[in-house]
Structures are given as structure tokens and as C-alpha cells.
Amino acid sequence: MKALIALILSISLAGCAYAPGSHISAGGWTSDYSSPPEEDYSDLVEVSRIGPADLRQAMTTQASPPAEELLLDDSDFEYRIGIGDVLQVIVWDHPELTIPAGSERSSQESGNVVNENGDIYYPYIGYVHVAGKTTQEVREVVADRLAHYLESPQVDVSVAAFRSQRIYVTGAVEKPGVYPLTNVPTRLVDAISQAGGLEENGDWRHVVLTRNGREYSLSLKDVYEEGNKQHNVLLKSGDVINVPQGADRKVFVLGEVGRTQTLPMGRNGLTLAEAISNVGGLDERRSDATGVFVARKADDAGPDSEHLIDLYQLNLNDATAMVMADSFHLENRDLVYVTAAPLARWNRVITQLVPSLSAVFLGERAANTVE
DSSP states (O other), rough: OOOHHHHHHHHHHHHHGGGGSSSTTTTTTTOOOOOOGGGGGGGGGEEEEOOHHHHHHHHOOSSOOGGGGGGGGGGGOOOOOOTEEEEEEEEOHHHHHHHOOOOOHHHHHSSEOOOTTSSEEETEEEEEEEOOOOOOOHHHHHHHHTTTTTSSOOOEEEEEEEOOOEEEEEEEEESOOOEEOOOOOBHHHHHHHHHBBBOOBBBBTEEEEEEEEEEEOOOHHHHHHOGGGGOOOOTTTTOOOEEBBBGEEEEEEEBBBBSSSEEOOTTTBBHHHHHHHHTBBBTTEEEEEEEEEEEEEOOOOOTTTTTEEEEEEEESSTTHEEEHHHHOOTTOOOOEEEEHHHHHHHHHHHHHHHHHHHHHHHHHHHHHOOO
16 A cells, blocks of 8 residues: 555656646746647747847837838828819809808808719809819819900819718727818828817727728827827828727736736736736746746738747746836737746645545555454
8 A cells, every 4th residue: 555655656746747737838838738740839839038128129119110101291192072072163253153152051052062973063164074183173174164255264262061081080089980081181190189089998009090901000109198200190081090999908817826817908008017916916836937928929820820929938036027027018919827836736736636645545544443
């Protein structure tokens, strides 16, 4: 019986690595289980240490500049008339050609609506195709045609109602909706202001602009706090601006911490230090401070990609690592995992062996009593 107990203990010591509970090796990525070759993802994981490079990167507070095609000047904007717009055409010294706005008629009601063919109708000259033209181009066309009937006509053309071009503002803003584009260049901040500003939990660091089916990430935080005008991009007709809810962006904290929890990132995001602190810190009795990991899906991950997961490791045994942890910014859906210390894993083995050993001892005692 004693030999059997000794054998069980020796096997338990040798098998500590197979203790119950999840575990990540503090020495880097290792596969702690046997699996078919096609299910072994260890070659698809890229391991990095969280260190001074992350601290230097955090010192650069501004977000990466937006895509080059978004960096347009106001001079690049030119409003072009579209179907549904209302034009106001005035011929000076010829009031019979101008329907004036009055107390009962607004300029929109008295103007010329661009029909479904992109035309307006005007006395003497008939239909004029205006869609796709600027007001200056329409003025020249109307003046040239009226010159056949009037001597040196002085023509002025303006847009009385902007109806053909619009942008869409959705998400965590006070008044989401559809807003017209006018002949005054409209930028991101202008659109957010028209929508009543951000809600309290709006994630202003990851505003999404969708244009022609492509998504761009913009940072209102950089515009408001850092004065970074690059993210205050010029908008075009059909643009969709979405301000996500901060609560919709989350990180997951697992392993040997005070309490495992899903944390909302909020409008300002989370650092690794904040995430660990929010769940009660490391479990001093069971955690391995050298094994703090952040698992993140790689940016270029795809079905045929050779790089699926980025795994970052931080050694919190070093006091300076606390600064590194506060400089490492988490991203949406990151998984923070604190691995167990070897002693904690051994304690788990003992906990599972105790019932079996107790049964052995009680059986031996009962047998001795009978004898």
C-alpha cells in the first residue's frame, strides 16, 4: 500500500505540467496538448515582449494619420448641382423673369427645381441641363442663351435648397440622421456638431467613416485634444459617419486575477494596467507575474494567412514593467490572460488527489481494524 502511494506521488510530481486549469508558458508560446498537425496553431502565432518600444510608441499620443485619399483641402471641394436641388435665377433689371420670394413664398418655393432629367425650365430659353454643373457654369449658360433676347443680361444663380447631396450620421450622437451637404465645405467636426455632438459613452477615438464601401478609422479625440486637423476630413456626398458606443468595445481578462471579467473600453480605451487593476489585480497566491499575456487577432489574419494571432508577454516581476503596462493600449476584443504559478498548478494536482488518497488511507485503516 505504501509503495502504491509513493508511485502515485511520483507520477503526480512528474505530471505537474498536466495540472487542471488553463495555462500559458511564461517562456513563450508552447502547445501543452496533443493535437493533429492540421489543428496545431503554434506556427501561426507571433510572440512579442512588451517593453521600451511600446513605451516610446505610447509617448506619441496622436493616432496614425488617415489614408492619403482623405487628406483634401477646402479648395478641392466644389458643389455640383444635382436632381432635387432648387435654384434661384435672378436677371437684374428684368423682374418679369424673376419670381420673387415673399411673405407667403420662400425662396425654395419660388425657385426652379431640378427635375429627374437634371434640367430646369426658364422663360425664353426653355429647358437647361444643370445637373453636374456649378452655379457659375449654369449662370454662364443662362446668360448666353438670354443674350439672344436681351441686351447684356446680368444673371445671378444660387442654390435655394440643397437636396441632392447628403451625409449620414449614426451611432452615439445626440441627433443621428441625414444631413444635407451645401456649397460650404463640410468636415467631420461640422457633421458631428450638426448631429448635436457626441453622447457621453461615444467612442471618439474610433469614429468610422464609410465611403464607397470602404471603412476608415478617424479620431475625434486627436482633433479636439491634440489639434490634429488631419482627422477632421472633408466629407463627400454619400459618406456614412458612425460613432460606436464605448460599451460595445470590450476586452476579456482571464486567468489568475482577482475576478475574471469582461471590461468595456469606454470612450478613452483601456491600458493593460487599467484592465488588470479593474479586475482586482493579480492573485498573489496563484498567479505567475512573469506570465501576463495579451492575445490579439492579427491585422492581416485570414483563411490563408500564415499569421493569425499576436501574443504579447509582460513580466510584472520587474517594477518598471508597471510603466510598460500603463503604456500598452488594448484593442477591441483583446484577451488578457494571467497564467498560474507552478506551485498553484501543483496545488491543483494535490486537491484532485486528496479524495483518492483519503480513500486509500481509510481503506487501509478499516482493514487493520478488522484484523
